Amino acid sequence: MGIANLAFDRKSCGSCPIRHRAVCARCNDEELAELETMKTYRSYEAGQPVAWAGDPLEFVASVVVGVATLSQTMEDGRTQMVGLLLPSDFLGRPGRDRVAFDVTAVTDLTLCCFRRKPFEEFMARTPHVSQRLLEMTLDELDAAREWMLILGRKTAREKIASMISIIARREAAMQKKAATDGFGFELPLTREAMANYLGLTLETVSRQISALRRDGVIALEGNRRVHIPSFEALLHETGDDSDGGMPA
Amino acid sequence: MGIANLAFDRKSCGSCPIRHRAVCARCNDEELAELETMKTYRSYEAGQPVAWAGDPLEFVASVVVGVATLSQTMEDGRTQMVGLLLPSDFLGRPGRDRVAFDVTAVTDLTLCCFRRKPFEEFMARTPHVSQRLLEMTLDELDAAREWMLILGRKTAREKIASMISIIARREAAMQKKAATDGFGFELPLTREAMANYLGLTLETVSRQISALRRDGVIALEGNRRVHIPSFEALLHETGDDSDGGMPA
């Protein structure tokens, strides 16, 4: 399995696909030039670990291409995903030198890594970077809190519908399309990863996806590709406020 | 039911009980003086709402005394708590004028409120404040992620044990004691609020608390006061790593 070939210039931040959404979104040319001195790209194959909880991590990073997960595992093997990192999301925590959670590449993954110390110093004297990181962290906290409602209170069917709707919206946003009826996209997760995302078993995930397909809420092309005939119908299945209003 | 009498000088930040832990922790005297021009205290009785999801909120605030919750409610009444705000925790989000979640005082509560606009301007030109807020937000995100493991993967008994251990630790930290064997404290939540915290019903909460009492893991004095004869035994019941090591 090969590593995705990257269609951007690794030297210059100007051509970076996440240039205007990542932690460096508001940097000027001079600041980018400084960042370029401390950055390196790293790539991981789908399924490979990036770091284990408790490991020292000598870098922080932005996801450039691909999808990574944060997860926790209990002694007896029960696993819960606690974060889903898509392109432009930030990995690592300034001021802490160890990872708190297991980090795994679930698709082929490219990270733009900054050496920790220089980056922290850069942040300290570049307030708009830490302000941008604050914004991103607050967004992640809001997302985590929506996720908590899903984990704590929704039925298996509602969980699946919610996950599909969340991924569809993010996917549409990434392509700068609206998530209109008929929208189709690829699920970046295996059934097992979905189960770990939703606090279910993979069997239950499979059953509920089949049920939603039987009921015409979604259509499948192969195992990974999903079409949404009617977003309204899908939203109805999530159990959320009917008027399409996003809770957060 | 009366509002708690406050044993601190409402004018001067110097005597504030959360002075060195809140968002203003690293402010100097001059900065505090400026904050004092934009702050007001507000008090709420136990059980009263502070704000509803979607409401415009003209202030951000620090919790000074008491406990508040953030929660989401579905159309059919299912409720999930998604945040527990203790003294020094921050409420509200700079750059957003509406609350994303229902905010409720669960004990008598005192907030130190800052008018939004002046506070945002203050933050923009005082980098260490937004850096402090970033730190606090990252801590909250870590806590939310531990909470997600509890919601998604733990059994009812493990959930109760985890909640008791979390509250015990925070309570001990607040009193600057270690959480030693025999430690006793007050649960600031009703059984129903605990159920909303843990994604359970209040009946299940009650049954599991009774079971832990029967098994000698906890001792109760009345309904709210808890004693922990052995922290190791309690930790064992949480399902977390046995070696007392905190997961995050």
Added chain:
DNA sequence: CGATATTTTGATCACCGTCAAAAACCGTGG
């Protein structure tokens, strides 16, 4: 095409939710 991983489907069971009622607790006032 064959080997391995992933997904689906089936049968059974346990945990926790639901509905219902009793008990304990709490503040108020006689």
Added chain:
DNA sequence: CCACGGTTTTTGACGGTGATCAAAATATCG
């Protein structure tokens, strides 16, 4: 101090949702 009403908590009986164990079917990749 005790009687009273309302709230909170406990306990009980039962059923359903999702977990578990098992095996078949499908997809993926060498």
